[in-house]
Amino acid sequence: MQYKRSSALFSEAQQVIPGGVNSPVRAFKGVGGHPVFINSAKGAYLFDEDGNKLIDYINSWGPMILGHAFDPVVDAITATAKKGTSFGAPTVLETEIAQLAVSMVPNIDKIRFVNSGTEACMSAVRLARGYTSREKIIKFAGCYHGHSDSFLIQAGSGAITLGVPNSPGVTAGTAKDTLLADYNNLEQVKAIFEANKDEISCIIIEPVAGNMGCIPPASGFLEGLRSLCDEHNTLLIFDEVMTGFRLAKGGAQELYGVNADIITFGKVIGGGLPVGAFAAREEIMNYLAPIGPVYQAGTLSGNPLAMAAGITMLNELNEKPEIFSSINIKTKRLHLGMQAALIKHNIPHTINRVGSMISVHFSNDPVVDFASASAASGERFNLFFHGLLEHGIYIAPSAFETWFISDALSNEDIDNTIAAVGEIVAAW
Numbered sequence: 001m002q003y004k005r006s007s008a009l010f011s012e013a014q015q016v017i018p019g020g021v022n023s024p025v026r027a028f029k030g031v032g033g034h035p036v037f038i039n040s041a042k043g044a045y046l047f048d049e050d051g052n053k054l055i056d057y058i059n060s061w062g063p064m065i066l067g068h069a070f071d072p073v074v075d076a077i078t079a080t081a082k083k084g085t086s087f088g089a090p091t092v093l094e095t096e097i098a099q100l101a102v103s104m105v106p107n108i109d110k111i112r113f114v115n116s117g118t119e120a121c122m123s124a125v126r127l128a129r130g131y132t133s134r135e136k137i138i139k140f141a142g143c144y145h146g147h148s149d150s151f152l153i154q155a156g157s158g159a160i161t162l163g164v165p166n167s168p169g170v171t172a173g174t175a176k177d178t179l180l181a182d183y184n185n186l187e188q189v190k191a192i193f194e195a196n197k198d199e200i201s202c203i204i205i206e207p208v209a210g211n212m213g214c215i216p217p218a219s220g221f222l223e224g225l226r227s228l229c230d231e232h233n234t235l236l237i238f239d240e241v242m243t244g245f246r247l248a249k250g251g252a253q254e255l256y257g258v259n260a261d262i263i264t265f266g267k268v269i270g271g272g273l274p275v276g277a278f279a280a281r282e283e284i285m286n287y288l289a290p291i292g293p294v295y296q297a298g299t300l301s302g303n304p305l306a307m308a309a310g311i312t313m314l315n316e317l318n319e320k321p322e323i324f325s326s327i328n329i330k331t332k333r334l335h336l337g338m339q340a341a342l343i344k345h346n347i348p349h350t351i352n353r354v355g356s357m358i359s360v361h362f363s364n365d366p367v368v369d370f371a372s373a374s375a376a377s378g379e380r381f382n383l384f385f386h387g388l389l390e391h392g393i394y395i396a397p398s399a400f401e402t403w404f405i406s407d408a409l410s411n412e413d414i415d416n417t418i419a420a421v422g423e424i425v426a427a428w
């Protein structure tokens with residue numbers, strides 16, 4: 001496949017946009033080459049500016065769980081837009097999506113909508129600090145919670161791909177309040193609590209990590225965090241920006257049967273529009289302005305177009321829960337097929353999968369945390385990525401990202417992908 005026009009468009013974009021992109025991982029810096037410029041998308045496919053049709057395994061980094069330009073969502077946005085696109089005053093759409101989310105997710109009474117996952121996580125931590133009157137937080141190396149200052153300490157995703165785990169511009173004062181532990185290492189978390197008695201406001205974690213590839217929580221890990229938080233009066237924040245409304249109606253809380261105190265959302269909850277949200281039990285959420293002391297606000301928060309898209313998406317998932325088993329079965333088909341191809345050609349690999357999140361690491365060792373994810377072969381991943389792109393298959397341009405399976409993918413798309421994987425690795 002040719003990507004000539006994308007290359008030219010990228011050169012032009014670089015003149016006026018830093019690195020040519022509005023979010024770093026899109027620039028393909030981790031894998032080399034230039035990004036693909038998308039013209040349109042429908043269902044499982046992207047159509048780029050060179051006229052190529054690509055099978056999409058990114059799905060806008062998660063939101064398009066039912067495929068691109070899903071008709072009910074597009075119709076809802078169109079109808080709502082005709083009535084005005086923003087009022088800066090309450091609408092019934094906001095109550096409707098809040099009621100829906102509260103009914104689907106365990107252990108939450110109230111939810112506040114914002115414009116991105118970054119904002120949701122940033123606000124959740126402020127709320128936790130305000131509620132507990134403590135300043136320190138624990139995060140895990142390789143977990144990504146958006147780009148606000150407190151989280152850019154060994155963050156995953158684009159921050160790893162670019163090799164700037166600690167971004168300049170984050171002050172030492174901020175960094176000292178973020179305590180780091182290795183994913184799946186409960187002993188380290190215990191030691192941090194011992195060394196910081198009564199100082200830790202919250203633990204924030206991706207209950208299934210998706211920003212260092214896909215890494216499942218080890219058995220007992222989330223439960224262990226829950227008990228430690230209870231013991232130390234610390235709040236547990238599940239960052240379900242990826243996992244929320246993807247792994248189950250009730251996200252990772254439902255899948256693992258572990259309750260968090262604050263849950264953050266993004267991606268699927270906005271149906272492809274810019275939406276984030278954070279939610280908790282009433283006594284915690286009532287700590288927020290205008291009824292509580294913790295300030296948080298947004299001019300476009302609860303925007304009617306975004307709420308209409310979100311409502312339609314959540315309704316679809318709520319009314320057709322078989323979607324979750326359907327995407328899980330498709331993801332398993334992809335997993336087993338790729339695994340067989342990699343084994344056949346003697347390629348060292350580890351495929352991690354939880355529900356419709358999956359990733360391939362080129363290493364025979366278990367990938368359980370940031371160190372083991374980093375130990376896998378980046379060189380092989382890059383060959384793999386470009387091989388797939390030549391076959392018209394679009395996966396995340398970094399080994400430190402999960403793939404997001406959509407229900408629009410057909411078994412034929414998946415089998416074509418598996419065949420391409422076989423062809424690519426046969427040449428190694």
Ligand SMILES: *Cc1c(COP(=O)(O)O)cnc(C)c1O
Pocket residue numbers: 115116117118119121144145146147206210211239240241242266267276
């Ligand atoms: C994508 C993501 C975020 C950030 O969301 P944005 O909408 O990109 O700001 C936060 N946490 C996790 C787990 C994510 O995957």
